[in-house]
Amino acid sequence: MLYQQTRPAFWRRHPAVTGAVALAATWWLVNGWYTAVTVAAIVTLTVVVARRRRELAIRDAGLRARAEYEHRLNLAGDPRGVFGRYPPLQPGWFPDPQNRCGLRYFDGAMWTHHTR
Numbered sequence: 445m446l447y448q449q450t451r452p453a454f455w456r457r458h459p460a461v462t463g464a465v466a467l468a469a470t471w472w473l474v475n476g477w478y479t480a481v482t483v484a485a486i487v488t489l490t491v492v493v494a495r496r497r498r499e500l501a502i503r504d505a506g507l508r509a510r511a512e513y514e515h516r517l518n519l520a521g522d523p524r525g526v527f528g529r530y531p532p533l534q535p536g537w538f539p540d541p542q543n544r545c546g547l548r549y550f551d552g553a554m555w556t557h558h559t560r
Contacts, residue, residue, distance in 0.1 A: 455462040540548040
């Protein structure tokens with residue numbers, strides 16, 4: 445749930461509907477129906493804000509559930525609860541971040557000056 449792909453924007457998913465709405469709004473503005481355009485904009489903004497709040501509430505609930513789960517693991521002595529989903533890297537040779545052709549030793553906390 446926390447790592448699911450986000451959907452593309454509405455106008456990318458429904459270009460025909462977006463074009464029709466833009467054409468109708470332009471027509472309303474040309475004919476002087478400013479009140480109708482204002483009401484439509486307020487309704488659209490209200491819907492967008494409500495959906496965004498709901499998305500954030502779902503995301504926050506997932507984060508709280510994950511934190512509670514990891515806390516329970518930590519209290520039980522399970523090492524997965526200490527570092528969460530991604531434990532720290534173990535010491536070893538990794539591609540050098542400054543020179544892609546070489547290797548640099550990572551001691552578990554920082555990069556050393558040892559290269560190959």
